Amino acid sequence: MFYIHCPYCGERREEEEFHPNGQAHLVRPADPDSVSDEEWGDYLFFRDNPRGIHHEMWVHRLGCRKFFNITRNTTTYEILETYPMGEQPTITAETAKVRHEQGVQTADGGWQTVGARPENSTLNEETPS
Amino acid sequence: MSEAGSETNVSNVAVFDTHPAEPIDAESPLAWSRQRGLVDAAGGSGQVSAIERPFLGHLILRGGAITLDEAVRAELGINLPGQPLGLNVDAEGSRSVQWLSPDEWLVIVPGGEEFALENRLRERLGDAHFAIVNVSGGQTLVELSGDKARDVLMKSVTYDVHSHGLPVGKAVGTVFAKTSINLRRPSEACFELVVRRSFADYCVRWLRDAGREYGVSVESPTS
Numbered sequence A: 001m002f003y004i005h006c007p008y009c010g011e012r013r014e015e016e017e018f019h020p021n022g023q024a025h026l027v028r029p030a031d032p033d034s035v036s037d038e039e040w041g042d043y044l045f046f047r048d049n050p051r052g053i054h055h056e057m058w059v060h061r062l063g064c065r066k067f068f069n070i071t072r073n074t075t076t077y078e079i080l081e082t083y084p085m086g087e088q089p090t091i092t093a094e095t096a097k098v099r100h101e102q103g104v105q106t107a108d109g110g111w112q113t114v115g116a117r118p119e120n121s122t123l124n125e126e127t128p129s
Numbered sequence B: 001m002s003e004a005g006s007e008t009n010v011s012n013v014a015v016f017d018t019h020p021a022e023p024i025d026a027e028s029p030l031a032w033s034r035q036r037g038l039v040d041a042a043g044g045s046g047q048v049s050a051i052e053r054p055f056l057g058h059l060i061l062r063g064g065a066i067t068l069d070e071a072v073r074a075e076l077g078i079n080l081p082g083q084p085l086g087l088n089v090d091a092e093g094s095r096s097v098q099w100l101s102p103d104e105w106l107v108i109v110p111g112g113e114e115f116a117l118e119n120r121l122r123e124r125l126g127d128a129h130f131a132i133v134n135v136s137g138g139q140t141l142v143e144l145s146g147d148k149a150r151d152v153l154m155k156s157v158t159y160d161v162h163s164h165g166l167p168v169g170k171a172v173g174t175v176f177a178k179t180s181i182n183l184r185r186p187s188e189a190c191f192e193l194v195v196r197r198s199f200a201d202y203c204v205r206w207l208r209d210a211g212r213e214y215g216v217s218v219e220s221p222t223s
């Protein structure tokens, strides 16, 4: 199970509360009447299926019920960042490649890189109830 | 488009009072559980107690936080929770406003107040961009208290229900035994579960099962 950071609730939640909704940042053609069948078909049916960094739309369906975006590595299942609708990713296939070449780890200690690290690490330590 | 917004105002939105002056029979969402003997007439002596608070007024408010905050403070005397997962309760503990999402709040008031409140809010909000929906019939509230209430919740939700995860004044939408609920912490002594009407019986049966080892009682006032 993953803990996923919802950018609207502002905290990490169990994967069970979320549902994936496919590729993010799809833009509907501004003037559908003027595009070719091929362009319309691409928009409607064809999706990227990259190995590695991918941007996906997810919904916090059992929480705030808002859609948001996730940058995810499709080979390691690592979630690199989550960000609200309308914003652009800070990690892309290009930046991840550079980081990899420079030996920078995108995540450590099991936390998502962006937005996931709790402000107070003691929250993750055992406390008597 | 600029004209269209002003056409939706108090005078042409259809609203109706779900609590008519002439009392008519109403059944709480736990009527079926009661009929099958799953609800106790009076509280038991167990360490967990679940009490339904049926027939409350539930309103969903949607719109901008600043606009709604002004109206809610003026009409209800409660601040709109500005931070995510906030829950503000009045001094009496009978009226509350809960953050549901960045543009959505749940207001719960004593049964019968919601229609007047909705009208007053509509009046005050005027031509602002907002929506109010009365969802009183669609959900019910169950109060969970007792020494082992938290232990029962730990078996039922994935959320951290310890006081550092769910302190007083916090409310979260989460998974409860595979169904969705709003889990609220209005006070130190109790948790509140806002459950869907059609899942109320399921939730009660789950609570009875999860609380069996501690002794659990489920109460539901009939009116």
Ligand SMILES: [Zn+2]
Binding pocket: A006, A007, A008, A009, A010, A060, A063, A064, A065, A066
């Ligand atoms: Zn959320």
